[in-house]
Amino acid sequence: MSGLAAKASNCMQCNVCGAACTAGPVNGLRPREVVQRAAAGDPGLADGPEPWKCVTCYACASQCRAGIDVAELFYELRNEAARRGRIPDAYRAVAKQVLASGCAFPVTRNTARMRQELGLPPFAVSPRGVEELNSLCRAAGLPDLDRHPEAPVDAGAPGKEA
Amino acid sequence: MMDAGRHPKIKVLAGSELKSVSGYIGNFTAVVRQKARMVSSACTSCGDCVEVCPVSVPDEFEEGLGTRRAIYKPFPQAIPSLFLIDPDSCLGSNPVACGKCKEVCGAKAIDYAMRDEEIVLSVGTVVVATGAEPWDPTPNVEYGYSRHLDVLTSIEFERMLSAGGPTGGHIQRPSDGKEPRSIAYIQCVGSRTQDPCRGMTYCSSFCCMETVKTTLQVQEHIRGVKQTVYYMDIRAFGKGFEGLYTRSRADGVRYVHSIPSSVTRDAAGRLLCRIADPDTGELREEAHDMVILAVGVKPRTDSDAIQKLFTLSRTEDGFFLESHPKLKPVDTPTGGVFLAGFVESPKDIKDCVTQASAAASRASILMRKGEVTVEAITSSIDPGLCTACGQCAKVCPFHAITVDKEKGTATVVEALCQGCGTCGPECRFDAVSLRHFTDEQFFNQIDAALEEEPEKKVLAFCCNWCSYAGADFAGVSRMQYPGSVRIIRSMCSGRIDERFVLYAMEKRAGIVLVSGCHIGDCHYIDANKSTLTRVEKLQERMRAAGLDVGRLHRRWVSAAEGRRWADTIQELADRLPSVDPAEVSKAADWARDQRVKYEKRVEKHREKRRAPKPAMAGSGAGGAA
Structure with a gap:
């Protein structure tokens, strides 16, 4: 986590990230607090709901005076959480869906019909493509998706502020 | 200002521009272009002309909040107290076009034919006090400076608060002219940011107290006004600053530790500042009647020209560099040139006055004495060997070398030379030498340093101001590093001739290190840039000769970097055991060949110069006798 702390240590606590945050009003995310905790090297930061509350709109990063890419910080926290096996169920389901079909959003009957109406050919990722994607993900260090954490991960869903 | 204008020994050249400066400490010649005022000194300041002038343009002094005429006085206390015509907006003398001011001028002071004048001044010392520019907050789009009329900069607001300002000291919302009931201040606009579009990295230092002072002033102007500082x-x-800040808070001014992410305008015309609550993090929009952006300052855009005129150095953020941050805070590397005010760094009025007084004192000490003691360490050029190729003059950071192509020699102006010696290594014919740091001294030191077991030594060439001091600092801090290093001091790393490095190779030194100040920190403006190119060139030549480049290193170590020095020496000493003796021999042979080649060339040149030439007879340049 020292890399995160070094990045976050530039923070002047001006709170402009909090004022720019689009997720905050919905789920109570406080980016200033997250950056402060990252700077202090809080080891429990990746285990909490904060990493998953961010919607990665980059509004904070675009306004940050200290040059900290706050949204990138959230990605790093998510990676750290994933390495610890603490992936929220919803993210786990999406990852599994991608590995199985090659698509984050499944091709439903509705999309198939719309493609037909627009004169587009039927769509599916080829088995070879899916296999390539799987090997790429393995090479990049995607953790075991079937290893579930002991306690369920709180992803900070709206109305469930931690 | 009035006092300066009236002083018998002070001459104020208003509306003037410095075109060129030549010479050196005590003997500067400055060419100044004085812009035509179109109004002579016969002007009595009656102001009749202003009343008839039909032109109206934004007033620069009022930050564009007021207007002025084409014939105007820049501001009421301006020196000299004369009107002037702005040629860009004046309609002209043609009676058909205008010429009204000339008609009404009782003193017959208006002369449209007046042209710019060039004045040549002989001066002994110079104080550079050209100031800085306020940050224009237009690129900080989130604050809507260019969208909302009621968003002002602190400088515009300053004019509005002035009794002599465009509103006569009444605070009014520019959009509807009403008195604001709630004013917000946003701090650090254009300062303390890593984003170059949003401003500068440094703290502009005066804006906090300017805002604190303004809040107190506004509190007196408008009863019951709400003020918020973000x-x-x-x-x-x-x-006394903390006291003012405490008073401002006691007077009811709200200080909120949160920078707004945007300023928008609601249907009622109020300005909404979107902030996150500093305690709870909760997002909210706070409505104000006016928003003041506390803008910082940036170096003047024409700093490059001023820098060239006086051969000055600048810091990373663009302000001019003083000779020493603690001990010579108003001097510059150029003798006889001093700094005062924002040109050196942003500061408040008191610090500007202090620095200006110091610069004036430093200058008058020199003027009073009438003579200067120059350093004994200066370069000299042997006219018998010099070919006037001008290479030395090209690298001289102080422009202290003048090349006379006709006479065929270059000479050093000793009053300008600061003794870095970076000229020496440029000379192909051994014509340049630096007093107290001669080639012979270096060769002898190399001999002594490598007398025993040279392969097991790191030979370090260190500049006096940074690296040698850094090594010293490592010593006094009791840092441990290998004793296999041998240090040779020079004033500047720019003095290190590649011949010294080659000689060390010839003498079988294990590793050679050339060390100086970091780029931008050089005590001789930028002489260490020559060090950089020379070492790189030599490494390139070594590579071409199939030699191990890992035996020649260049590292920057500052006077405060004792740890870095110790680590560098440790790292290089650790490499010593792996230096191959065969490689050392190969490099030594190559280095000897290079030396012999150089000596042959110089000797040939010497003989050529000694041989009597009919054309040069009587000039005595060869010293043939």
């Missing part, structure tokens, strides 16, 4: 840090460090 800040990231309030820096109230000067004498």
Whole structure:
């Protein structure tokens, strides 16, 4: 986590990230607090709901005076959480869906019909493509998706502020 | 200002531009272009002309909040107290076009034919006090400076508060002219940011106290006004500043530790500042009647021209560099040139006055004495060997070398030479030498340093100001590093001739290190840039000769970097055991060949110069006798 702390240590606590945050009003995310905790090297930061509350709109990063890419910080926290096996169920389901079909959003009957109406050919990722994607993900260090954490991960869903 | 204008020994050249400066300490010649005022000194300041002038343009002094005429006085206390015509907006003398001011001028002071004048001044010392520019907050789009009329900069607001300003000291919303009931201040606009579009990295230092002062002034102007200051840090460090800050808070001014992410305008015309509550993090929009952006300053855009005129150095953020941050805070590397005010760094009025007084004192000490003692360490050029190729003059950071192509020699102006010696290594014919740091001294030191077991030594060439001091600092801090290093001091790393490095190779030194100040920190403006290119060139030549480049290193170590010095020596000493003796021999042979080649060339040149030439007879340049 020292890399995160070094990045976050530039923070002047001006709170402009909090004022720019689009997720905050919905789920109570406080980016200033997250950056402060990252700077202090809080080891429990990746285990909490904060990493998953961010919607990665980059509004904070675009306004940050200290040059900290706050949204990138959230990605790093998510990676750290994933390495610890603490992936929220919803993210786990999406990852599994991608590995199985090659698509984050499944091709439903509705999309198939719309493609037909627009004169587009039927769509599916080829088995070879899916296999390539799987090997790429393995090479990049995607953790075991079937290893579930002991306690369920709180992803900070709206109305469930931690 | 009036006092300066009236002083018998002070001459104020208003509306003037410095075109060129030549010479050196005590003997500067400055060419100044004085812009035509179109109004002579016969002007009595009656102001009749202003009343008839039909032109109206934004007033620069009022930050565009008021207007002025084409014939005007820049501001009421301006020196000299004369009117002037702005040629860009004046309609002209043609009676058909205008010429009204000339008609009404009782003193017959208006002369449209007046042209710019060039004045040549002989001066002994110079104080550079050209100031800085306020940050224009237009690129900080989130604050809507160019969208909302009621968003003003602190400088515009300053004019509005002035009794002599465009509103006569009444605070009014520019959009509807009404008195505001709630004013917000946003701090650090254009300062303390890593984003170059949003501003500068440094703290502009005066804006916090300017805002604190303004809040107190506004509190007196408008009874019951609500004021909110959005800040990231309030820096109230000067004498009495904390007291003012406390008073401002006691007067009911709200200080909110949160910078707004945007300023928008609602249907009622109020300005909404979107902030996150500093305690709860909760998002909210706070409505104000006016928003003041506390803007910082940036170096003047024409700093490059001023830098060239006086051969000055600048810091990373663009302000001019003083000779020493603690001991010579108003001097510059150019003798006889001093700095005062924002040109050196942003500061408040008191610090500007202090620095200006110091610069004036430093200058008058020199003027009073009438003579200067120059350093004994200066370069000299042997006219018998010099070919006037001008290479030395090209690298001289102080422009201290003048090349006379006709006479065929270059000469050093000793009053300008600061003794870095970076000229020496440029000379192909051994014509340049630096007093107290001669080639012979270096060769002898190399001999002595490598007398025993040269392969097991790191030979380090260190500049006096940074690296040698850094090694010293490592020593006094009791840092441990290998004793296999041998240090040779020079004033500047720019003095290190590649011949010294080659000689060390010839003498079988294990590793050679050339060390100087970091780029930008050089005590001789930028002489260490020559070090950089020379070492790189030599490494390139070594590579071409199939030699191990890992035996020649260039590292920057500052005077405060004792740890870095110790680590560097440790790292290089650790490499010593792996230096191959066969490689050392190969390099030594190659280095000897290079030396012999050089000596042959110089000797041939010497003989050529000694041989009597009919054309040069009587000039005595060869010293043939």
